[in-house]
Amino acid sequence: MKTVMVVCGSGVATSTLVTAKIREFLTSQGISDQVKLLQGNIAEHLNDVAAYDAFVSTTVVPEELKDQVISGIPLLIGMAEEEVYQAILRKLALSE
Protein backbone atom coordinates (compact mmCIF):
# COMPACT_ATOMS: atom_id res chain seq x y z
CA MET A 1 0.00 0.00 0.00
CA LYS A 2 1.36 3.40 -1.03
CA THR A 3 0.88 6.37 1.29
CA VAL A 4 0.15 10.05 0.70
CA MET A 5 0.32 12.50 3.61
CA VAL A 6 -1.54 15.79 3.16
CA VAL A 7 -0.80 18.58 5.64
CA CYS A 8 -1.85 22.16 6.32
CA GLY A 9 -1.32 24.58 9.22
CA SER A 10 -4.05 23.19 11.43
CA GLY A 11 -4.56 19.75 9.92
CA VAL A 12 -8.24 20.55 9.67
CA ALA A 13 -9.31 22.83 6.86
CA THR A 14 -7.32 23.18 3.66
CA SER A 15 -5.75 19.72 4.02
CA THR A 16 -9.26 18.24 4.06
CA LEU A 17 -10.18 20.01 0.83
CA VAL A 18 -6.99 18.87 -0.84
CA THR A 19 -7.35 15.31 0.45
CA ALA A 20 -10.84 15.13 -1.03
CA LYS A 21 -9.52 16.27 -4.42
CA ILE A 22 -6.73 13.72 -4.38
CA ARG A 23 -9.14 10.96 -3.37
CA GLU A 24 -11.38 11.90 -6.29
CA PHE A 25 -8.44 11.80 -8.67
CA LEU A 26 -7.15 8.45 -7.41
CA THR A 27 -10.64 7.01 -7.77
CA SER A 28 -10.89 8.35 -11.33
CA GLN A 29 -7.62 6.56 -12.08
CA GLY A 30 -8.90 3.34 -10.54
CA ILE A 31 -6.02 3.23 -8.06
CA SER A 32 -7.69 4.43 -4.86
CA ASP A 33 -7.42 0.94 -3.35
CA GLN A 34 -3.63 1.01 -3.76
CA VAL A 35 -3.12 4.28 -1.91
CA LYS A 36 -3.70 5.22 1.70
CA LEU A 37 -4.48 8.92 2.17
CA LEU A 38 -3.46 10.46 5.48
CA GLN A 39 -3.95 13.96 6.83
CA GLY A 40 -2.31 16.05 9.51
CA ASN A 41 -0.77 19.34 10.51
CA ILE A 42 2.63 20.45 9.32
CA ALA A 43 4.21 20.78 12.77
CA GLU A 44 3.56 17.13 13.59
CA HIS A 45 5.03 15.84 10.36
CA LEU A 46 8.10 17.96 9.68
CA ASN A 47 10.33 15.12 10.77
CA ASP A 48 8.71 12.24 8.95
CA VAL A 49 8.27 13.58 5.42
CA ALA A 50 10.34 10.72 4.05
CA ALA A 51 8.09 8.15 5.70
CA TYR A 52 5.42 8.62 3.01
CA ASP A 53 5.54 7.92 -0.70
CA ALA A 54 4.16 11.39 -1.41
CA PHE A 55 3.89 14.41 0.87
CA VAL A 56 1.54 17.24 -0.07
CA SER A 57 1.35 20.55 1.82
CA THR A 58 -0.81 23.66 1.59
CA THR A 59 1.50 25.55 3.90
CA VAL A 60 5.10 26.66 3.79
CA VAL A 61 7.72 24.02 4.50
CA PRO A 62 11.35 24.66 5.49
CA GLU A 63 13.78 25.20 2.62
CA GLU A 64 15.54 21.86 3.14
CA LEU A 65 12.27 19.95 2.68
CA LYS A 66 11.05 21.79 -0.41
CA ASP A 67 12.32 19.21 -2.88
CA GLN A 68 10.45 16.42 -1.14
CA VAL A 69 7.12 18.20 -0.80
CA ILE A 70 4.40 18.78 -3.40
CA SER A 71 2.41 22.01 -3.02
CA GLY A 72 -1.32 21.40 -2.71
CA ILE A 73 -2.24 25.02 -3.44
CA PRO A 74 -3.18 24.39 -7.10
CA LEU A 75 -5.81 21.90 -5.93
CA LEU A 76 -7.16 24.45 -3.48
CA ILE A 77 -7.60 27.20 -6.04
CA GLY A 78 -8.46 24.94 -8.96
CA MET A 79 -5.56 25.91 -11.23
CA ALA A 80 -2.92 23.65 -12.80
CA GLU A 81 -4.36 20.72 -10.89
CA GLU A 82 -3.13 18.17 -13.39
CA GLU A 83 0.51 18.98 -12.61
CA VAL A 84 -0.06 18.19 -8.96
CA TYR A 85 -1.76 14.91 -9.79
CA GLN A 86 1.08 13.91 -12.09
CA ALA A 87 3.66 14.82 -9.45
CA ILE A 88 1.83 12.61 -6.96
CA LEU A 89 1.64 9.74 -9.45
CA ARG A 90 5.37 10.01 -10.09
CA LYS A 91 6.08 9.82 -6.37
CA LEU A 92 3.80 6.84 -6.04
CA ALA A 93 5.48 5.24 -9.04
CA LEU A 94 2.04 4.27 -10.27
CA SER A 95 2.13 6.38 -13.43
CA GLU A 96 1.86 4.71 -16.83
Add this chain to the structure above:
Amino acid sequence: MLFDQKIIILDEELPSATLALTRLADSLQAAGQVNDQFKAALLTRERQFPTGLQTKTLGVALPHAAPEFVEHEQLGLLRLKRPVIFRQMGDNAEVAVQLVFILALKEPQQQLAMLQALMQFFQNEAAVQKLMTLTDQNDIITLLASLGIK
Protein backbone atom coordinates in the same frame (compact mmCIF):
# COMPACT_ATOMS: atom_id res chain seq x y z
CA MET B 1 -26.18 34.08 9.31
CA LEU B 2 -22.49 34.72 9.03
CA PHE B 3 -22.85 38.27 7.74
CA ASP B 4 -25.56 39.42 10.12
CA GLN B 5 -23.21 41.93 11.76
CA LYS B 6 -22.60 43.39 8.30
CA ILE B 7 -18.86 43.45 8.64
CA ILE B 8 -18.41 44.48 5.05
CA ILE B 9 -15.84 47.20 4.62
CA LEU B 10 -15.73 48.63 1.13
CA ASP B 11 -13.05 50.47 -0.78
CA GLU B 12 -10.92 51.62 2.09
CA GLU B 13 -7.33 52.43 1.52
CA LEU B 14 -5.16 50.55 3.98
CA PRO B 15 -1.42 50.58 3.46
CA SER B 16 -0.49 47.09 4.64
CA ALA B 17 -1.70 43.56 5.25
CA THR B 18 -1.29 44.04 8.99
CA LEU B 19 -3.50 47.12 8.94
CA ALA B 20 -6.07 45.34 6.78
CA LEU B 21 -6.18 42.44 9.26
CA THR B 22 -6.31 44.84 12.19
CA ARG B 23 -9.23 46.70 10.63
CA LEU B 24 -11.25 43.49 10.26
CA ALA B 25 -10.32 42.11 13.67
CA ASP B 26 -11.24 45.40 15.36
CA SER B 27 -14.61 45.39 13.59
CA LEU B 28 -15.34 41.84 14.72
CA GLN B 29 -14.33 42.68 18.27
CA ALA B 30 -16.38 45.90 18.35
CA ALA B 31 -19.40 43.85 17.25
CA GLY B 32 -18.77 41.41 20.11
CA GLN B 33 -18.09 38.48 17.78
CA VAL B 34 -14.56 37.72 18.99
CA ASN B 35 -12.72 38.22 22.26
CA ASP B 36 -9.85 40.60 22.97
CA GLN B 37 -7.23 37.97 22.16
CA PHE B 38 -8.50 37.30 18.66
CA LYS B 39 -6.57 40.06 16.93
CA ALA B 40 -3.17 39.07 18.32
CA ALA B 41 -3.85 35.40 17.53
CA LEU B 42 -4.92 36.31 14.01
CA LEU B 43 -1.79 38.34 13.30
CA THR B 44 0.47 35.64 14.72
CA ARG B 45 -1.21 32.93 12.70
CA GLU B 46 -0.97 34.96 9.51
CA ARG B 47 2.78 35.33 10.02
CA GLN B 48 3.17 31.63 10.71
CA PHE B 49 0.72 30.32 8.11
CA PRO B 50 0.02 33.05 5.55
CA THR B 51 -3.38 32.96 3.85
CA GLY B 52 -2.91 34.98 0.66
CA LEU B 53 -3.88 33.19 -2.54
CA GLN B 54 -3.48 34.21 -6.15
CA THR B 55 -6.67 32.77 -7.57
CA LYS B 56 -7.79 32.67 -11.16
CA THR B 57 -9.68 35.93 -10.75
CA LEU B 58 -7.74 38.00 -8.24
CA GLY B 59 -5.50 38.02 -5.18
CA VAL B 60 -7.39 37.18 -2.00
CA ALA B 61 -6.62 36.43 1.63
CA LEU B 62 -8.54 34.21 4.03
CA PRO B 63 -7.24 35.04 7.51
CA HIS B 64 -8.51 33.05 10.46
CA ALA B 65 -7.53 32.29 14.05
CA ALA B 66 -8.18 29.42 16.41
CA PRO B 67 -11.83 28.89 17.40
CA GLU B 68 -11.22 29.58 21.10
CA PHE B 69 -11.11 33.32 20.43
CA VAL B 70 -14.45 33.34 18.63
CA GLU B 71 -17.54 34.26 20.65
CA HIS B 72 -20.08 34.15 17.83
CA GLU B 73 -19.43 32.79 14.38
CA GLN B 74 -19.14 35.49 11.80
CA LEU B 75 -17.54 36.36 8.49
CA GLY B 76 -16.09 39.70 7.54
CA LEU B 77 -15.22 41.11 4.14
CA LEU B 78 -12.79 43.86 3.29
CA ARG B 79 -12.59 45.16 -0.26
CA LEU B 80 -9.47 47.25 -0.61
CA LYS B 81 -9.26 50.36 -2.74
CA ARG B 82 -5.71 49.46 -3.65
CA PRO B 83 -4.23 45.96 -3.38
CA VAL B 84 -1.89 45.31 -0.48
CA ILE B 85 0.83 42.68 -0.32
CA PHE B 86 0.07 39.52 1.62
CA ARG B 87 2.19 36.40 1.73
CA GLN B 88 0.86 33.42 -0.13
CA MET B 89 -0.29 30.24 1.51
CA GLY B 90 2.07 27.43 0.65
CA ASP B 91 5.11 29.34 -0.59
CA ASN B 92 5.32 32.75 1.13
CA ALA B 93 5.37 34.47 -2.26
CA GLU B 94 4.04 38.02 -2.44
CA VAL B 95 0.41 38.33 -3.51
CA ALA B 96 -1.33 41.62 -4.28
CA VAL B 97 -4.60 41.17 -2.42
CA GLN B 98 -7.78 43.06 -3.09
CA LEU B 99 -10.36 41.01 -1.24
CA VAL B 100 -9.99 39.78 2.32
CA PHE B 101 -12.49 37.34 3.81
CA ILE B 102 -11.97 36.88 7.53
CA LEU B 103 -13.28 33.65 9.03
CA ALA B 104 -14.31 33.74 12.68
CA LEU B 105 -15.72 30.23 12.94
CA LYS B 106 -15.86 27.58 15.65
CA GLU B 107 -16.66 24.28 13.97
CA PRO B 108 -14.01 22.69 11.73
CA GLN B 109 -16.78 21.31 9.55
CA GLN B 110 -18.18 24.77 8.99
CA GLN B 111 -14.76 26.21 8.29
CA LEU B 112 -14.32 23.55 5.67
CA ALA B 113 -17.66 24.18 4.00
CA MET B 114 -16.96 27.89 3.94
CA LEU B 115 -13.48 27.46 2.46
CA GLN B 116 -14.93 25.25 -0.22
CA ALA B 117 -17.66 27.75 -1.06
CA LEU B 118 -15.12 30.58 -1.16
CA MET B 119 -12.76 28.64 -3.43
CA GLN B 120 -15.63 28.01 -5.84
CA PHE B 121 -16.57 31.65 -5.69
CA PHE B 122 -13.02 32.78 -6.57
CA GLN B 123 -13.16 30.61 -9.70
CA ASN B 124 -16.44 32.20 -10.77
CA GLU B 125 -15.32 35.19 -12.80
CA ALA B 126 -18.77 36.70 -13.25
CA ALA B 127 -19.56 36.55 -9.54
CA VAL B 128 -16.21 38.02 -8.52
CA GLN B 129 -16.63 40.78 -11.08
CA LYS B 130 -20.02 41.55 -9.62
CA LEU B 131 -18.73 41.60 -6.07
CA MET B 132 -16.05 44.09 -7.06
CA THR B 133 -18.64 46.54 -8.39
CA LEU B 134 -21.50 46.31 -5.88
CA THR B 135 -21.64 49.22 -3.46
CA ASP B 136 -24.52 48.25 -1.20
CA GLN B 137 -23.80 45.92 1.73
CA ASN B 138 -27.15 44.18 1.39
CA ASP B 139 -26.58 43.48 -2.30
CA ILE B 140 -23.23 41.94 -1.42
CA ILE B 141 -24.80 39.81 1.31
CA THR B 142 -27.44 38.62 -1.17
CA LEU B 143 -24.83 37.79 -3.82
CA LEU B 144 -22.64 35.85 -1.39
CA ALA B 145 -25.64 34.04 0.09
CA SER B 146 -26.64 32.90 -3.40
CA LEU B 147 -23.21 31.23 -3.61
CA GLY B 148 -23.51 29.46 -0.27
CA ILE B 149 -21.40 32.02 1.58
CA LYS B 150 -23.79 32.99 4.35
